[in-house]
Amino acid sequence: MTVEGEALTTGRGQGATLVLEEPLSFWGGVDATTGRVIETRHPQCGRSLAGAVLLLTRGRGSSSSSSVLAECLRNGVGPVAIVLAEPDPILALGALVAQELYGVEMPVVVVGAEGYADCMREAMLSVEADAGGRLGFVRAP
Amino acid sequence: MLVGEAGAATQLAARLLVRMAELMGAERLVPISGAHVDGCLYHGPVSLDFAQRLVDGGGAVRVETTLNVGAADLLHPELNRGDPERHRAGRALMRLYSTMGCRPTWTCAPYQLAARPAFGAQIAWAESNAIVFANSVLGARTERYGDFIDIAAALTGRAPYAGLHRDDGRVATIHFQLPPLPSRLAESDVLFAALGHLIGRRVGRQVPVITGIEHATEDQLKALGAAAASSGSVAMFHMVEVTPEAPTLAEACGRRPPLETVRLALAHLAEAARELTSAADEPIGAVSVGTPHFSLSEFERLRLLLGGRRVADTIAFYASTGRDTLDVLRERGWLDEFTSAGVKIVTDTCTYLAPIMAPATGAIMTNSAKWAWYAPSNLGARVVFGSLQECVESAVRGARWTDEELWRDG
Numbered sequence: 001m002t003v004e005g006e007a008l009t010t011g012r013g014q015g016a017t018l019v020l021e022e023p024l025s026f027w028g029g030v031d032a033t034t035g036r037v038i039e040t041r042h043p044q045c046g047r048s049l050a051g052a053v054l055l056l057t058r059g060r061g062s063s064s065s066s067s068v069l070a071e072c073l074r075n076g077v078g079p080v081a082i083v084l085a086e087p088d089p090i091l092a093l094g095a096l097v098a099q100e101l102y103g104v105e106m107p108v109v110v111v112g113a114e115g116y117a118d119c120m121r122e123a124m125l126s127v128e129a130d131a132g133g134r135l136g137f138v139r140a141p
Numbered sequence: 142m143l144v145g146e147a148g149a150a151t152q153l154a155a156r157l158l159v160r161m162a163e164l165m166g167a168e169r170l171v172p173i174s175g176a177h178v179d180g181c182l183y184h185g186p187v188s189l190d191f192a193q194r195l196v197d198g199g200g201a202v203r204v205e206t207t208l209n210v211g212a213a214d215l216l217h218p219e220l221n222r223g224d225p226e227r228h229r230a231g232r233a234l235m236r237l238y239s240t241m242g243c244r245p246t247w248t249c250a251p252y253q254l255a256a257r258p259a260f261g262a263q264i265a266w267a268e269s270n271a272i273v274f275a276n277s278v279l280g281a282r283t284e285r286y287g288d289f290i291d292i293a294a295a296l297t298g299r300a301p302y303a304g305l306h307r308d309d310g311r312v313a314t315i316h317f318q319l320p321p322l323p324s325r326l327a328e329s330d331v332l333f334a335a336l337g338h339l340i341g342r343r344v345g346r347q348v349p350v351i352t353g354i355e356h357a358t359e360d361q362l363k364a365l366g367a368a369a370a371s372s373g374s375v376a377m378f379h380m381v382e383v384t385p386e387a388p389t390l391a392e393a394c395g396r397r398p399p400l401e402t403v404r405l406a407l408a409h410l411a412e413a414a415r416e417l418t419s420a421a422d423e424p425i426g427a428v429s430v431g432t433p434h435f436s437l438s439e440f441e442r443l444r445l446l447l448g449g450r451r452v453a454d455t456i457a458f459y460a461s462t463g464r465d466t467l468d469v470l471r472e473r474g475w476l477d478e479f480t481s482a483g484v485k486i487v488t489d490t491c492t493y494l495a496p497i498m499a500p501a502t503g504a505i506m507t508n509s510a511k512w513a514w515y516a517p518s519n520l521g522a523r524v525v526f527g528s529l530q531e532c533v534e535s536a537v538r539g540a541r542w543t544d545e546e547l548w549r550d551g
Binding site for chain 2: 040070092093094098
């Protein structure tokens, strides 16, 4: 399986997929020191983002989510890639800042509803978005 | 700016801004007349690293810029608890943002300051409740900005011309029709908070339009917007005949029929209000109001509701506000009144962001849907949601008091 999408940030990442069944606000919803989901009402509460290819349709709530994602990436407990159904500038910004400040590259790719449904079925995913291009690729290895 | 002639800070800011403009689908940038920056709230080392990089690169804001809350109450240091290291970092971050020429307003309700954006003004605001208020109530134009991009807009004096900056981004696509409301409920803060909570859960990023409310105060619209921006990503709403861009339903919808109409029953609103209570039937140990920051008129109402009575000894009562509002309370002689009534006034920060509240014994009561939404995960608090009147009566009695008549006709 290969799904093509719009790359919001560049980089490469491969890992087990973690599907968030509801939109998540990273701020208030993720502990940046452990990378775990802490929003008690969220279906994936308790799951760790660390090393995962994170699938969520879109973010939600506070714009401070950029900081929390950047903080997770700095602490080495962030996802290795994010696959979205809809664009999310707030998460993209967190990834861009982590890249500017620490050189951590974590691709964020928007694949649309159909592509997202395809990605959800895979247990492992590899995500690739090269500098210069605006295209990102999500593959099942 | 992109090539670096304006300094390294402006260059980094311009680089982030242009990339964000691309992501938002903007074809150009628009000059802004003001900014509200939220990056001054400490989240961790990234906050400091980023601000330090900008200060080292000679960062200075190009437009009038106000600052959101920080992680410490600078005026009431005795209230700050928690890890001293984190507290120091929070204060250091607040200093770095002041250094760049931002006004040390330290409030999440910049629309309550004396100078506020004019109708139609292009601005770049952060803080979800401030964004929704600026767009909906003031008719100013801002997208959802937040950490990093808010100061980038302030340093460049530009914002991506997309989304809510444009006429076509401000058109309502979903219509919420309210049922006839019991008269006291229609006047209450609870109605607006519960409605906002419900709308946020339902619409995500769409612009909703509400009919069936004849009038609303700024405090009520603030409660609605803050709730909708917490449970969802609402950055603008219209309320027909109440908000400035909604003289009629047709105009709010851009003269097209809304994609969807939701007819609400009283039971939906009551359910939304109940959903905000996460505590079981346990006693309360504290009350927290002022999320977003209490306005002067909210303090007036608090004063009336207290009616010269004192908060019970077993209850810690916190009201968060901006330091500008605090100055007015002091001038009016109300500050001493509140203090002797047992109301602890918190400035510059908020009780769900900074370690301010004493370890609670029991549940915490609030009239803020936003506080009720975030405090369970941020503080591990068990929350009772109620009207300001319910909060005050409960605080004075030292036990939960429920306004049984609020949801009934009569």
